[in-house]
Structure formats: C-alpha cells, structure tokens
Amino acid sequence: MTATSGARPVKAWRAPLFDAGIASFIGLLLGIPLVGLTTVDAGGRLAVETRWHWLVMAAVVIFPCRLLIRWLYESRSVRGRGKTTSPASAMGDPNKWTRVFSILAIAIAVAVPIAYHDNRYVVDVATTVLIYVMLGWGLNVVVGLAGLLDLGYVAFYAVGAYTYALLATQFGFSFWLCLPIAGLIAAGFGIVLGYPTLRLRGDYLAIVTLGFGEIIRIVLINWTALSNGPDGISSIPRPTFLGLSFAPPGDKPTFAGFFGLEYAPWHRMLFLYGVVLLLALLTNALVLRLRRLPIGRAWEAMREDEIACRALGINVTSVKLSAFALGAALAGVAGVFFAARQGFISPESFTFNESAIILAIVVFGGSGSQLGVVLAASLLVLLPELGRSFSEYRMLLFGAAMIAIMVWRPGGILSERTPTVRSRVPAPALSGRPEESMA
Amino acid sequence: MTGSAAKLLEVSNLTMRFGGITAVDDLSMSVEAGRITSIIGPNGAGKTTLFNCLTGFYRPTSGRIALNHPIQGPLALERMPTHELARSAQVLRTFQNIRLFPRMTVLENLIVAQHSVLQRASRFSLAGILGLRAYREADDKAVEFAQALLRRLDLSAFGDTAAGALPYGTQRRVEIARAMAARPILLCLDEPAAGLNPRESAVLNNLLKSLVANEGIAILLVEHDMSVVMSISHRIYVLNYGKKIAEGTPREIQSDPHVIAAYLGEPDEEVGLSPREREMLT
Numbered sequence: 245m246t247a248t249s250g251a252r253p254v255k256a257w258r259a260p261l262f263d264a265g266i267a268s269f270i271g272l273l274l275g276i277p278l279v280g281l282t283t284v285d286a287g288g289r290l291a292v293e294t295r296w297h298w299l300v301m302a303a304v305v306i307f308p309c310r311l312l313i314r315w316l317y318e319s320r321s322v323r324g325r326g327k328t329t330s331p332a333s334a335m336g337d338p339n340k341w342t343r344v345f346s347i348l349a350i351a352i353a354v355a356v357p358i359a360y361h362d363n364r365y366v367v368d369v370a371t372t373v374l375i376y377v378m379l380g381w382g383l384n385v386v387v388g389l390a391g392l393l394d395l396g397y398v399a400f401y402a403v404g405a406y407t408y409a410l411l412a413t414q415f416g417f418s419f420w421l422c423l424p425i426a427g428l429i430a431a432g433f434g435i436v437l438g439y440p441t442l443r444l445r446g447d448y449l450a451i452v453t454l455g456f457g458e459i460i461r462i463v464l465i466n467w468t469a470l471s472n473g474p475d476g477i478s479s480i481p482r483p484t485f486l487g488l489s490f491a492p493p494g495d496k497p498t499f500a501g502f503f504g505l506e507y508a509p510w511h512r513m514l515f516l517y518g519v520v521l522l523l524a525l526l527t528n529a530l531v532l533r534l535r536r537l538p539i540g541r542a543w544e545a546m547r548e549d550e551i552a553c554r555a556l557g558i559n560v561t562s563v564k565l566s567a568f569a570l571g572a573a574l575a576g577v578a579g580v581f582f583a584a585r586q587g588f589i590s591p592e593s594f595t596f597n598e599s600a601i602i603l604a605i606v607v608f609g610g611s612g613s614q615l616g617v618v619l620a621a622s623l624l625v626l627l628p629e630l631g632r633s634f635s636e637y638r639m640l641l642f643g644a645a646m647i648a649i650m651v652w653r654p655g656g657i658l659s660e661r662t663p664t665v666r667s668r669v670p671a672p673a674l675s676g677r678p679e680e681s682m683a
Numbered sequence: 684m685t686g687s688a689a690k691l692l693e694v695s696n697l698t699m700r701f702g703g704i705t706a707v708d709d710l711s712m713s714v715e716a717g718r719i720t721s722i723i724g725p726n727g728a729g730k731t732t733l734f735n736c737l738t739g740f741y742r743p744t745s746g747r748i749a750l751n752h753p754i755q756g757p758l759a760l761e762r763m764p765t766h767e768l769a770r771s772a773q774v775l776r777t778f779q780n781i782r783l784f785p786r787m788t789v790l791e792n793l794i795v796a797q798h799s800v801l802q803r804a805s806r807f808s809l810a811g812i813l814g815l816r817a818y819r820e821a822d823d824k825a826v827e828f829a830q831a832l833l834r835r836l837d838l839s840a841f842g843d844t845a846a847g848a849l850p851y852g853t854q855r856r857v858e859i860a861r862a863m864a865a866r867p868i869l870l871c872l873d874e875p876a877a878g879l880n881p882r883e884s885a886v887l888n889n890l891l892k893s894l895v896a897n898e899g900i901a902i903l904l905v906e907h908d909m910s911v912v913m914s915i916s917h918r919i920y921v922l923n924y925g926k927k928i929a930e931g932t933p934r935e936i937q938s939d940p941h942v943i944a945a946y947l948g949e950p951d952e953e954v955g956l957s958p959r960e961r962e963m964l965t
Contacts, residue, residue, distance in 0.1 A: 530812070533811070533812055534808065534812070537801075537808050538801040538811070539805070541787075541791060541794060541795050542798055542802075544784070545795040548785060548786060551782060552778070553795075554765040554766050555738065555740075555765065555782070556766075556769055556775070556795065556862075557766050557767075557769030557770030557798065557865055558795070560766065663787070663788045663790075663843060665794060665826060666842075667830060668823075668826055668827070668830065
C-alpha cells in the first residue's frame, strides 16, 4: 500500500480511489483477451466477436471490490498491530466466539436437513459436507496437531470403503459392525505407512505419503480378483436402523412399515444424514478429548519440536504412529459411510484430487482448529455447488475463493490456538492480565 | 571441594568419531551427586559432542557412560535410546539454541515434560478418554507441580503465555523449568548463559546454585561465560581437540598453563602472554 495516507490526512481518501482505479485499469487491459474477445462458431469456422460491454462491466465491478479488499486489509492490519503487543490475548479472546460459532454450526447442521427434509439435493449436499468435515477432522490429527504433512490421506478413506464393500457383499457383515472393523484395518494401514516414514519430515514425508496414496489406488485398479478393478463394487447394502431397512415395502421388515409411516425415499436420506452427523460429532468429541490428554499434547509438542520431545523422554516413534493410526482410523470410518451411502465404489472416487481437497480443508480451516475445518469444508463443498449457475466459470470462482482466503488469512480461517490447560490458581504476585507484566 | 560425594555419572574412555574426525578422544570424567560440574573449552573442542553422547543424541564410537541411579542402580547410558535416557535414567538436558514448544503455553510446555507419568496414568489414553478419576487426579497433580515450579523460577506470570512470545532470557529459564518438570537427577545445561545480559546471568547463577542445594540434583554445565562457570562450579573439565587437558576446581583451572595455552595459544618467543590476556581468562 502507499505510505501517503498517514502523512497527509486530508488527502487520505484519494489513495484508495487511485489504487482502485489502477486495479480497474489493469483488469480492463487483462480483460481484453479474456473477456472482451470471444470465439463463435460461424457456419463451420471460428470467428472472433467482441464483447466490450462485458469488459466495461468487469472494470466497473473491480473498482468497488478493490476498495473493499483494501479496506478489509487495512482494518485487519490495525487489529493485528494491537495483537502483537499482547501475545496472550491472542489465545484468550477467541474462546467465546469459538463456543458461539460451534453452537451455531450444530444448530444449522440439525435444522437445515429437517427444514429441507424432502429436498433430496439439499440433504445430499449437507451429507457431503459432513463427510468432508469428518475427513478434515481426521486429517487434522495428522497435519494440524502432529504436524505430519500427509498427501495420501485418501488411501485410508479407500481402505475403509473397500473394507465395508467387501465384507458386506461377500460375508454379509452389517454396516455398524464394519465401522469399528474398518477403523482398525485402516489404522493398521496407517501404521504400515507410518513405519517407513518415521525419519522423514516435511517435503520428504509428503512425497512418500503421496506415493502411498497412489499405490493403494493403483492396487485397487489392478487387483481385479479382490476389488473388481476399475469396474468397482456395486450393490453395497445400505445401513439399517436396528435391522429395519429403508427399502420400499416388501417381505422384509422396513422402517416405514414398522413405525406405520407411509414409505418415502427421504426417510433414508435423512437417516444417512443423521448417521454421518452422529459419526462426525463422535469424531469431534474424540479428537477434542485426545487433544487434552498426554498423547494429544505430545502430538502438538512433536509438531513444535521433535528433538525437544525426545530430550523430554517422549517416545517420538509411538507418538507419530499413534497420530497416523488415529487419523487413518477416522478416514476408514468415513470411508465405510461413503460406501454405504453411495452403494457403489470404484477407484475413481479415491484420486489424489480428494487428498488435495481434504488437505485444503485443514489448511484453510487453520491447522489444528476443529471449527475451522467445519467452515472450510462447508466453503469448499458449497462454493462449487452454489457456483453451478455460473457454469464454466464455477472453478474459476472456486480458485479465486481459495486465493482470497490465503491472502486474507494466511494462517487459515481460524488460526488461533486454544491452550489445552490454563493456570489454576491466580498467581499471587499478579494483579492484572499476565501480559502486562511483560513490558 | 570435591569431598566424598558419591559419583553419579562416570564416563570412561569415551571416544566419538565422525568419519576421520575424532570429536571426543578417549575421555574420562565423572559427575558427583549434588554438585555442579562444568565442561569448558575453546570452540570446536568437542563439548557439545560430549554432551550429545551423554544425553543419548549420539551413540559413542567406544567407551562407557555409567550412571549410578539411586533407585534403579547402575545404568549403561551409552546403550539407551534418547527418550529412555530422559524417562528412566532421568538425565534431562536443555539446548544451546533454545528448543521450547513455541506455540504452546509455558504451562503446557511443563506438562508435556511430565508426559511419561501422565501417559501411564491415562492408561494409554483409555482412562483419559473416559475421564476416570485416577487420571484426573494425576492431571491435577501435574498442573500443580508445574505451577509450583513456575513460582519457584519466578515465572508464574507467564503460565498462560505462548512460550515463543517470551523474551530470550525468560525462555532460557522456561527451558530449565521444563527440564525440571521431568524430574531429573542429572540436569545437563548446554550454554544456559548464552545470550543473557549480566543481570540475567546473575539470576541464573543463583538459580542453579539453589537447584543443586535444594532439589538434590546434579548439574552438568557446558558454558562459555566464565563469570558463570568460575563462580558456581565445584569441578571443571577442560577440553581441547576432543581431549581432556585439565580438570580441577575453578582456582586450579584458572592457573593451569595448559588451559591458558589452549585458550590464548602457545606463548611464542616475541609476544608471550600479556597480563591483559591473562586477565581476560580469569
């Protein structure tokens, strides 16, 4: 930003306008080939047409947007300056907001599907959001808390999904039984991946996990005898409510029949949503609890400084493996749900792209923040959905939103860390806030 | 000054080679219980290498490191992995370039140091997840112990502050407090006075003396700051090129010709050792 605003307060309003004007002008120039010219099919050959009115509209839109960005940026840097003088307040204040937002998020999660229960599309999107929230929370253990960059997280999701698909179609295992089984098997895979990577950190670890994710996917494609290859596994049984299925009335006991309701397809949709909401809340409770336990504190300590951990008597090997195992187990459970909801899975669903989106959710959310994951998952799933009316510009919008988040909040949406413990007895030597005595 | 105190740590014929370089060469030394022992020497003398051998970060090429643990009896430290050395042998260390957990609060730093006790109490997290009383009590005790330590080191004002946000001198004290939270019998400090101003070094002197006097621990010190070393050490070892060139009380070391030569070079015919240079050493 220009430094004139402070020195000459009278003309302070000019700088932002000038800045926005330049932004518009640059937009105009860049827009000539991007927006101003378009190719049309003129009887078998391509012709170029101009759309100058679009270009002008774009420039007009850029102007206020630039002003807004500038205003946001400046108000943030003013607040940021206030924060650096009192480091402790950065950890104290957000708690209240975190609680308010958490309650709000749960209220929305419960209310929306009930209000839109017969709208298949809304419930479907909400279910997808919750699957990603679950995956985000699972990966948050590995990336956010333990600080291990995992680019192959989707592998454990695939392990969970295929475990359920195979056990259910081949041996008739039920959904509920498969949840813990798949969790354990995925945790096993987590340890298998974790063991060779114990000595790796950062980029090197990321490359190995990336490779692991690809190995699982390629094995699933090629080991036809086990996984039916690229054709995938179909007619995976849906979860039942205490043994009652959600099928149309038939000879087997059904949910609608048992409760004397009229059969409606949304019963199952809403039930699936309830299941994933329950699983997600359980995941959250587990992770929040673990974070306050010795193992969770050791994960965070390992993220901060692995050598110091060893010097303090912490077995880094088991801490690392436990993070991998728990993260993998949570992905495995999410995978079971995914398979049960889709009824059909194939290696197509477990590409690197999925890993990247889950990682983006964790990073955007603010590594380590549970609520941040919810916000980021909602954003990353809803944006492409909301953007459908923009048709081919949808992904452009998506990318722009990603860049905007990272520019606006480089540490993620919620980057403040909540301490796992606070001083119990107020220190007698202290009258005010702790940071005051630091000056 | 050495008196008849029991030998807590005995290092015999320790050698550490990196390829062709011998960083520590056939070194023997001992640390007595309830005493402050210092290791000094010019840059590159092998002090930090020796330190890393003692605390399990390096595996020595040859030689033995025996710890006479008051409860567990004799332990061979050279065969223990780093975390075992801290956990069961209770040999704790700090680092030359401070290694706190910067984004965690000071209190959390001290609780992480009690990991092994708490992890056992949480029964591998199961009792912890269920919130059983035995675990909650252990957790409360850990917090209390940490807060008592913070009060003792005059740090209680910073309990809820992120460790990385503290001034340098305070971080040094937090690191010592964190090592104390892990209940050491031998505390190894790698240049604890580096980067401290004279006032902070004086505070450190008193702190180390009182830790040895009141907590019954032994301290092993690697230090460049002679004002610290000379005023608090009971015994000093001097290393040069990986070899022990002198040992003794501060007074003996100050007048040892080998030490003076190692620090200031051999007095050659023309220049000799000026009185001012001699003064600098002491």
